[in-house]
Amino acid sequence: DVVRGEVMGLRQDRTTTTAATLLTEGLDPHQRGAIHAVCTDMHRPYLNAVTQVLPQADVVFDKFHVLQHASAALDEVRRDEFFRAGPVMRAHGRGKRWLLLRRWKTVRGSKRRELQTLFAANRRLFKAYLLREQLDRLWTYRTPMGVGNFLIGWVNALRWQRLPEMERLGAFLVRHLDGIAAYCSHPDSLT
Numbered sequence: 001d002v003v004r005g006e007v008m009g010l011r012q013d014r015t016t017t018t019a020a021t022l023l024t025e026g027l028d029p030h031q032r033g034a035i036h037a038v039c040t041d042m043h044r045p046y047l048n049a050v051t052q053v054l055p056q057a058d059v060v061f062d063k064f065h066v067l068q069h070a071s072a073a074l075d076e077v078r079r080d081e082f083f084r085a086g087p088v089m090r091a092h093g094r095g096k097r098w099l100l101l102r103r104w105k106t107v108r109g110s111k112r113r114e115l116q117t118l119f120a121a122n123r124r125l126f127k128a129y130l131l132r133e134q135l136d137r138l139w140t141y142r143t144p145m146g147v148g149n150f151l152i153g154w155v156n157a158l159r160w161q162r163l164p165e166m167e168r169l170g171a172f173l174v175r176h177l178d179g180i181a182a183y184c185s186h187p188d189s190l191t
Contacts, residue, residue, distance in 0.1 A: 008022065008026040008027075009022050009025075009026050014043060014045055014046070015045050016045040016046075016048040016049050016052070017049075018045075018049075019045055019046050019048075019049030019050075020048075020049040020052050020053050022049075023049060023050070023053040023054065024053055032053065032054055033056070035054050035056075035057045036056070036057060036058065036186070037057055037058045037059075037060050037182065037185075037186035038050045038054060038057045038058070038059055038060065039060045039061075039062050039186075040059060040060075040061070040065075041061070041062075041065040041068075042061055042065060042069070042172075042176055042179070047059060047179075058182045058185060058186060059178070059179045059182060060179060060182040060183050060186050061176060061179040061180050061182070061183070062183070063136075063138075063139050063183075066135065066138065066173065066180060067132070067135060067136065069169060069172060069173070070131075070132040070135050070169060071101050071132065073128070073132070073165045073166050073168065073169040074100060074101065074128050074129060074132045074165075075097065075100070075101065076165040077124060077125060077128040077163060077165050077166070078096075078097060078100055078125060078128075080165070081122050081124055081125050082094075085121075085122055091121075096114065096115075096118055099111055099114060099115060100115070100118075100125070100129065103133065103136070104129075104133055115129075124162075124163065127161050127163060128163055128165070128166055131154070131157070131158070131161070131163070131166050134154060135154065135173075137150060138150060138151065138180065139183070141184070142184055143184055144181035144182070144184050144185070146184075147177070147180060147181040147183075147184060148177055148181060151170075151173060151174065151177060151180070152174070154170065155170040155171075155173075155174060158170050
């Protein structure tokens with residue numbers, strides 16, 4: 001509950017039925033009718049429940065969850081490269097998972113040099129890291145068309161990179177473009 005700043009309720013599982021029950025039991029019909037936007041992750045049962053119980057509400061995907069999917073794709077690239085590239089990658093890449101998942105602007109000093117050494121040893125990992133960092137620009141656009149144009153351009157930039165993990169991420173984000181772009185209409189739902 002954003003107004004009161006408290007959790008409405010917790011449930012054991014993540015099914016459509018459970019989420020729909022939480023929304024119907026936790027909110028009376030007047031409250032449900034007053035909801036204009038729902039900020040959620042991209043879990044299909046949640047989306048189904050919101051569509052079923054709050055059909056008038058826009059679904060908004062927040063920056064955290066979008067970048068969480070991008071970090072998961074980057075981690076897949078890291079894992080594949082660690083086993084594919086052999087001893088050179090293993091020498092530079094061992095123990096760098098959490099460092100790779102950090103944003104460039106938060107990496108300082110010797111850790112930044114470690115990342116640069118890793119990127120010099122593996123170009124595919126460097127490209128995947130840059131692509132993940134570029135997704136942060138989605139939230140600088142103020143119109144749904146701007147968000148859509150950026151995302152389509154980002155996906156088109158993947159064409160020659162030969163990074164299937166990032167291509168899957170791009171397809172996933174395009175399927176959820178409406179929810180990503182909806183933040184332009186409801187920026188306060190992301191706070």
